[in-house]
Amino acid sequence: MNLKILTLDEFSRIDFINLVNKVFEDYTVPIKWDVVSFQLDVKENSISLSDSFVFLKDNIPFGFIVVSIRKEKARIDAMGVIKEERGTGAASYILEHTVNYLKWRGIRKIQLEVVKDDIRAYKFYEKHGFREKRLLYSMILKKTINQEINYRYFPVEPRTAYIQALEIYFNGRKPNWQREPISLLLSDNRYNFTKIVTNSGEGYLVWGKLEKENVPIIDIVAKNNYTDILKASINFLKSQTNCKNILISSVPEDDYLYQPLKKVSFQSILTQSEMEKEIF
Structure with missing residues (x-):
């Protein structure tokens, strides 16, 4: 098995957007990007393409993480793995890799949002050291x-x-x-x-x-x-x-x-x- 990690700068933009839309099609709060809306989000939310990653196994992408950075604070804008890799530890690997990388980069705090009723996702992030700060209401x-x-x-x-x-x-x-x-x-x-x-x-x-x-x-x-x-x-x-x-x-x-x-x-x-x- 050949594992490879690429930054979003190094990965095809079209292929990445297709990957995100495929991964999120069954999520509670789906993300639906096209090239234009993604570029707008990159600018507005300070998404760093050089600090966001796509993970590949034998040259086939199986997961990704999108990271925004402002000074010493980072935000996980989006993260996901394909259905076939869920429950295999792939998500933990992606998150742990990113946290270690951000620590090396000098980031001191990481934020994210998760649907409150998505107990599985909430417990996942809690297991990895994230703690609830407050609730957000749409x-x-x-x-x-x-x-x-x-x-x-x-x-x-x-x-x-x-x-x-x-x-x-x-x-x-x-x-x-x-x-x-x-x-x-x-x-x-x-x-x-x-x-x-x-x-x-x-x-x-x-x-x-x-x-x-x-x-x-x-x-x-x-x-x-x-x-x-x-x-x-x-x-x-x-x-x-x-x-x-x-x-x-x-x-x-x-x-x-x-x-x-x-x-x-x-x-x-x-x-x-x-x-x-x-x-x-």
Whole structure:
């Protein structure tokens, strides 16, 4: 048996995307990449192609791990093995190799997210030294109706929202990886950035494109009164897109946005555990 490990820089991009989509087709939260969406994720989430790996046995890929890096912190963006290799120890080998490599590289902390109800995956990462830090909630607001609030709106550049997000971050907000200020800046033109002004304050709405009557909120950045900014954002998205539902993914339970979302009737549809492992 000939075992080989290649970085994503060394592996065909098309073959890698096909491998990921094949591996994740039966997962609880599937990943469906194409070349464009993968490149956007690489930039926005700080995925390091030279620190991510594809694992091959006799030149046939059987697993992969995608790693994002920001300074001394890493995040496992995606990891998987083909069905034929599940339960063989292949996943442990991939994870242990990567943890050892990241330790050698000078990384001090590794993060990941796992579906809370996926007991097998949760126990797997726990066995390898990861510990739950907090819960993340993906939520939906069904059949959007107008909120009673006056507001104005203006399109803005991503850097404008980034500066506000950075200020709030230094004042104590603890966003998950996808909502760190740098993620907003690196998202480039992937999302829409709108300044929302109400009688009680102002903030920034970051939102995506309408798909199948659903529109996603990527983040809301505000110094205070998230509830009013959120109500105005609901009205704005309804008027601009005529959406039926509004979605938001992976909101930390201790984030400023979580309680206002519940207050305006967003309901949880998926719970994830954000897990961490410190390495020295």
